[in-house]
Amino acid sequence: MRGNLFAVGVDLVVLTVRGDDLCVLLVRRTEKPFENSWGLPGGFVAPDEDLPDTAARELAAQTGAGTAGRVSGHLEQIAGYAAPDRDPRGRVLSVAFLALLPDMPDPDQPDVVSGWHPVADVADLAFDHAQILADGVERARETLEYTTLAAAFCPPEFTVTDLRRVYEAVWRTEIDPRNFSRKVTSTPGFLVPTNRHVTGGPGRPAQLFRRGPATRLHPAMLREPAVRVG
Amino acid sequence: MRGNLFAVGVDLVVLTVRGDDLCVLLVRRTEKPFENSWGLPGGFVAPDEDLPDTAARELAAQTGAGTAGRVSGHLEQIAGYAAPDRDPRGRVLSVAFLALLPDMPDPDQPDVVSGWHPVADVADLAFDHAQILADGVERARETLEYTTLAAAFCPPEFTVTDLRRVYEAVWRTEIDPRNFSRKVTSTPGFLVPTNRHVTGGPGRPAQLFRRGPATRLHPAMLREPAVRVG
DNA sequence: TCGCGGTAGTGTCAGCCTGACGAGAATTTC
DNA sequence: GAAATTCTCGTCAGGCTGACACTACCGCGA
Numbered sequence: 001m002r003g004n005l006f007a008v009g010v011d012l013v014v015l016t017v018r019g020d021d022l023c024v025l026l027v028r029r030t031e032k033p034f035e036n037s038w039g040l041p042g043g044f045v046a047p048d049e050d051l052p053d054t055a056a057r058e059l060a061a062q063t064g065a066g067t068a069g070r071v072s073g074h075l076e077q078i079a080g081y082a083a084p085d086r087d088p089r090g091r092v093l094s095v096a097f098l099a100l101l102p103d104m105p106d107p108d109q110p111d112v113v114s115g116w117h118p119v120a121d122v123a124d125l126a127f128d129h130a131q132i133l134a135d136g137v138e139r140a141r142e143t144l145e146y147t148t149l150a151a152a153f154c155p156p157e158f159t160v161t162d163l164r165r166v167y168e169a170v171w172r173t174e175i176d177p178r179n180f181s182r183k184v185t186s187t188p189g190f191l192v193p194t195n196r197h198v199t200g201g202p203g204r205p206a207q208l209f210r211r212g213p214a215t216r217l218h219p220a221m222l223r224e225p226a227v228r229v230g
Numbered sequence: 231m232r233g234n235l236f237a238v239g240v241d242l243v244v245l246t247v248r249g250d251d252l253c254v255l256l257v258r259r260t261e262k263p264f265e266n267s268w269g270l271p272g273g274f275v276a277p278d279e280d281l282p283d284t285a286a287r288e289l290a291a292q293t294g295a296g297t298a299g300r301v302s303g304h305l306e307q308i309a310g311y312a313a314p315d316r317d318p319r320g321r322v323l324s325v326a327f328l329a330l331l332p333d334m335p336d337p338d339q340p341d342v343v344s345g346w347h348p349v350a351d352v353a354d355l356a357f358d359h360a361q362i363l364a365d366g367v368e369r370a371r372e373t374l375e376y377t378t379l380a381a382a383f384c385p386p387e388f389t390v391t392d393l394r395r396v397y398e399a400v401w402r403t404e405i406d407p408r409n410f411s412r413k414v415t416s417t418p419g420f421l422v423p424t425n426r427h428v429t430g431g432p433g434r435p436a437q438l439f440r441r442g443p444a445t446r447l448h449p450a451m452l453r454e455p456a457v458r459v460g
Numbered sequence: 461t462c463g464c465g466g467t468a469g470t471g472t473c474a475g476c477c478t479g480a481c482g483a484g485a486a487t488t489t490c
Numbered sequence: 491g492a493a494a495t496t497c498t499c500g501t502c503a504g505g506c507t508g509a510c511a512c513t514a515c516c517g518c519g520a
Contacts, residue, residue: 004277005235008312008323047234047321048314080310080325082238084278091277093238093323095310161468179508181469203467204515219452219506391497409479411498427486433496434486449477 006082006093010054011042011129012062013078013136014099016116017153017169022140023116024133025062026125030113033088034126040133041114042094051077055097062114063101074100074152078136086128096132098139100152120172137170144170146220148190151211159198159206160184160191171223183221189214236312236323240284241272241359242292243308243366244329246346247383247399252370253346254363255292256355260343263318264356270363271344272324281307285327292344293331304330304382308366316358326362328369330382350402367400374400376450378420381441389428389436390414390421401453413451419444 014025026038041062045054055075078096086092119137124130144150144167151158153166164180167173184190189212197205244255256268271292275284285305308326316322349367352360374380374397381388383396394410397403414420419442427435 006238008236050313077309079307083280432488
């Protein structure tokens with residue numbers, strides 16, 4: 001077999017929505033290279049492990065959530081990255097995965113080595129992680145247009161407003177609440193009403209919904225037709 | 231550095247439209263494993279080579295087109311595949327790329343070791359190439375919905391009907407020529423009229439167009455809203 | 461108790477886009 | 491020439507969207 005050999009790792013772009021911000025899970029590196037820099041969580045692929053297995057294992061380890069992340073979360077591959085000089089230690093290929101999680105309390109160990117950072121504030125990541133993050137965020141933005149995956153950012157039961165805030169945070173736009181409500185509630189299989197309502201806050205109580213079986217939006221929920229001719 | 235080592239290769243899903251069929255470029259394997267089976271063209275990543283470089287190099291080699299494939303073609307990454315048992319020789323990670331080319335004469339060497347096959351007729355490929363092909367075809371179908379990339383299947387100058395046949399072949403549907411023409415000619419930047427016309431065939435001569443600068447379709451050209459709720 | 465601000469959800473309406481055609485224009489073939 | 495074929499423009503009804511008026515229901519404070 002020809003070809004030189006690579007170390008193969010998996011890097012995770014773990015996104016969640018906290019308040020009005022789209023946030024990414026970053027870890028502070030404790031080893032060279034890029035010691036003390038922030039980077040994406042990740043690890044090497046173990047023998048007899050497939051890429052999604054590695055990603056799921058790392059996700060569980062980093063979020064301290066056991067397999068809980070899979071209950072309402074989502075995990076998909078973004079792409080492979082293998083520029084010859086992306087890792088000074090040698091030839092390393094990294095397969096990036098995108099994970100979407102509901103907002104959760106800060107990571108189990110309340111240390112400063114990992115935490116949520118608004119993606120808009122992120123700068124200077126290790127390796128080519130800035131590029132990977134950008135690709136992951138763009139993927140998430142597109143995914144929200146054509147699928148019902150925004151609900152992956154929400155807890156098992158959520159209101160239409162919760163869901164709208166996800167779109168607004170990921171797209172950094174404002175959406176008319178009335179039109180948004182009409183769209184998502186009229187899409188068959190997107191939301192399953194529970195007939196229960198949240199109370200406590202100001203205003204009329206909002207109905208709680210659960211995720212429905214639908215996975216795709218037809219027609220899509222398009223972002224601003226962003227004048228992009230070139 | 232932890233982790234075991236992988237050989238890393240690139241596999242190509244090279245698609246074109248011939249007549250009414252979406253076709254894929256396959257090669258007949260001359261070595262074990264899967265000797266004499268059909269498989270996707272590909273090769274290993276050379277030292278100091280990035281993944282897109284390998285893909286472009288292999289594409290040029292396989293189509294015998296030098297760099298001509300890039301003139302009106304398109305090359306994008308699909309995903310990485312690394313199941314532990316996908317290659318009996320050992321741990322091999324393959325990054326798949328999707329290439330879209332205009333129809334061209336059969337490969338330079340008129341041998342039987344490589345050629346175009348209608349994707350609908352393909353069966354029993356080597357390794358996990360059937361899965362990779364399926365993923366590539368699905369990616370192409372989605373891409374046609376949201377981008378202007380169908381023109382990558384066409385020669386530099388083409389008619390609206392040429393373009394429509396691309397959509398029909400990739401989606402395996404029929405599209406109303408009048409509505410299709412309205413859609414593509416009214417999308418700013420999709421088609422640039424040349425004011426020249428093709429002649430020779432039956433019927434009114436069709437105008438020739440060139441690709442415009444637009445890359446995205448707003449709104450998208452949706453396939454059949456395929457009743458898909460689950 | 462009674463407004464009052466705030467949020468949830470419904471209703472309306474004009475405009476754009478699409479699917480489903482009709483019909484005319486321009487060419488080859490018979 | 492007449493027929494067949496293909497390209498192109500028009501028409502029209504229906505669906506979806508953005509914009510926004512309006513009602514329903516809550517907590518809060520006077």
